[in-house]
Amino acid sequence: xxxxxxxxxxxxxxxxxxxxxxxxxxxxxxxxxxxxxxxxxxxxxxxxxxxxxxxxxxxxxxxxxxxxxxxxxxxxxxxxxxxxxxxxxxxxxxxxxxxxxxxxxxxxxxxxxxxxxxxxxxxxxxxxxxxxxxxxxxxxxxxxxxxxxxxxxxxxxxxxxxxxxxxxxxxxxxxxxxxxxxxxxxxxxxxxxxxxxxxxxxxxxxxxxxxxxxxxxxxxxxxxxxxxxxxxxxxxxxxxxxxxxxxxxxxxxxxxxxxxxxxxxxxxxxxxxxxxxxxxxxxxxxxxxxxxxxxxxxxxxxxxxxxxxxxxxxxxx
Numbered sequence: 001x002x003x004x005x006x007x008x009x010x011x012x013x014x015x016x017x018x019x020x021x022x023x024x025x026x027x028x029x030x031x032x033x034x035x036x037x038x039x040x041x042x043x044x045x046x047x048x049x050x051x052x053x054x055x056x057x058x059x060x061x062x063x064x065x066x067x068x069x070x071x072x073x074x075x076x077x078x079x080x081x082x083x084x085x086x087x088x089x090x091x092x093x094x095x096x097x098x099x100x101x102x103x104x105x106x107x108x109x110x111x112x113x114x115x116x117x118x119x120x121x122x123x124x125x126x127x128x129x130x131x132x133x134x135x136x137x138x139x140x141x142x143x144x145x146x147x148x149x150x151x152x153x154x155x156x157x158x159x160x161x162x163x164x165x166x167x168x169x170x171x172x173x174x175x176x177x178x179x180x181x182x183x184x185x186x187x188x189x190x191x192x193x194x195x196x197x198x199x200x201x202x203x204x205x206x207x208x209x210x211x212x213x214x215x216x217x218x219x220x221x222x223x224x225x226x227x228x229x230x231x232x233x234x235x236x237x238x239x240x241x242x243x244x245x246x247x248x249x250x251x252x253x254x255x256x257x258x259x260x261x262x263x264x265x266x267x268x269x270x271x272x273x274x275x276x277x278x279x280x281x282x283x284x285x286x287x288x289x290x291x292x293x294x295x296x297x298x299x300x301x302x303x304x305x306x307x308x309x310x311x312x313x314x315x316x317x
Contacts, residue, residue: 003034003035003054003163004033004034004035004036004037004052004053004054005036005037005052005053005054005087006037007037007052007085007087009027009029009039011085012027012039012050012052013027015084015085015089016041016043016050020043023043023044024041024042024043025041025042025043026040026041026042026047027039027040027041028040028041030049031209033051033208033209033223034208035053035054035055035058035223035225036051036052036053036058036223037051037052037053038050038051038052039051040094046094047094047096048079048091048092048093048094049076049091049092049093049094049095050089050090050091051089051090051092052085052087052088052089053087053088053089053090054087054088055088056081056083056088057137057138057225058090058223058224058225059078059081059088059090060137060138061136061137061138061224061225061227062075062076062078062090062092062222062223062224063078063081063138064136064138064139064140064224065221065224065227066078066092068125068126068201070121070125072114072117072118072120072121072218073118073121073122073125073218073221074095074218074219074220074221075220075221075222075224076092076093076094076095076220076222077092077093078090078091078092079091079092079093092222095212095219095220095222096212096214096219096220097212097213097214097219097220098212098213098214099209099210099211099212099213100115100206100207100211100212100213101207101208101209101211101246103213103248104248105247105248105251105252107213107216107248108248108249108252108254109252110216111213111216111217111218112252112254112257113216114213114216114217114218115218115258116258116261117218118211118218118221119232119235119236119258119261119262120265122200122201122202122203122232122235123200123201123232123265123266124200125200125201127140127199127200127201127229130142130199130229132144132145132229133145133146133147133149133150133197133199133228133229133230134147134149134150134153134228134229134230135150135226135227135228136227136228136229142228142229146197147195147196147197147198147199147229147230147231148192148193148195148197150228150230151192151195151230151278151282152189152192154282154285154286154289155168155185157169163293164289164290164292164293165293166293167289167290167292167293168292170292170293170295171288171292171300174292174295174297174300175297175301176292176297176300176301176304180288180304180305180307180308181285181288181304183308184281184284184285184307184308184311185285187281187311188278188281188282188285191274191275191277191278191281192278194270194271194274194275194278195231195271195275195278196231196268196270196275198230198231198232198268199229199230200229200230200231200232201227201229201232202227202228202229202230202231202232202234202235203221203224203226203227203235204226204227204228204234204235204238205223205225205226205227205238206221206235206238206239207238207239207242207246210222210223231275231279232262232266233262233266233272233275233276233279234279234282236255236258236259236262236276237276237279237280237282237283238279238283239254239255239258240255240258240259240276240280241280241283241284241310243255244306259276273314277310277311277314280307280310281307281310281311284303284304284306284307284310285307287299287303287307288300288303288304288307291303
């Protein structure tokens with residue numbers, strides 16, 4: 001999928017004015033997001049978000065996720081979708097709040113109870129009307145027959161439907177090379193055998209400006225493009241992997257607290273340390289793949305070196 005579109009503000013305003021009979025004010029370009037371009041606007045005194053994207057998949061998954069919304073896991077309601085300027089659009093309710101990425105250490109501490117409830121809600125969401133594992137489509141059908149199959153499918157290099165197609169060739173020809181990835185993969189592959197065939201809801205991108213907080217409560221969980229079915233420990237691993245990039249998280253040992261809560265509340269703690277390492281390796285190698293596809297070699301080298309450090313720290317497993 002091509003990355004985010006660039007629909008000019010004047011074209012966006014004209015589109016919205018025609019759609020809402022000229023009753024549109026305070027059009028504002030929003031930051032964040034690799035795949036969609038977002039604007040907020042006001043119509044009849046209420047605030048909304050318009051997003052542009054080259055693919056309809058993101059909005060289709062958001063629509064299904066909104067039907068799973070709960071008090072602990074609030075997903076903004078999707079109100080309208082369509083296509084304009086040869087680009088897909090979606091209009092949703094506006095979620096008021098501050099991105100968790102931008103919270104101070106004290107705010108992270110104050111938000112922790114609500115964050116734990118969100119993780120519980122994800123883990124216990126009723127998926128009985130869905131099927132499969134891994135990434136899912138607009139009908140809630142997972143793309144893989146098993147969680148292990150999804151994890152091991154990461155290495156695919158020749159799927160033309162993936163943005164990352166051709167990543168390994170690019171990596172092999174880059175200054176970074178494939179040595180670190182090739183070193184990490186067998187260790188990851190061995191750990192996959194320890195992972196349970198559990199079907200739980202995984203957001204898989206709760207950072208990167210996708211989680212909003214207001215008054216110490218979760219006010220919005222947005223952008224379900226990367227969401228999967230599998231082991232809910234993966235979302236914990238996501239926070240733990242990226243914690244060094246967020247000093248405020250590290251200051252309050254957020255990752256450790258999320259992990260302790262998972263172990264206290266989950267019904268399946270078998271091989272939990274091996275699973276955590278497996279998912280951190282998956283996140284790291286998937287980032288290597290993503291940055292290789294973008295040919296961002298500094299980020300590729302940085303994440304490769306960091307993932308090796310994670311393995312070295314875990315040698316006492």
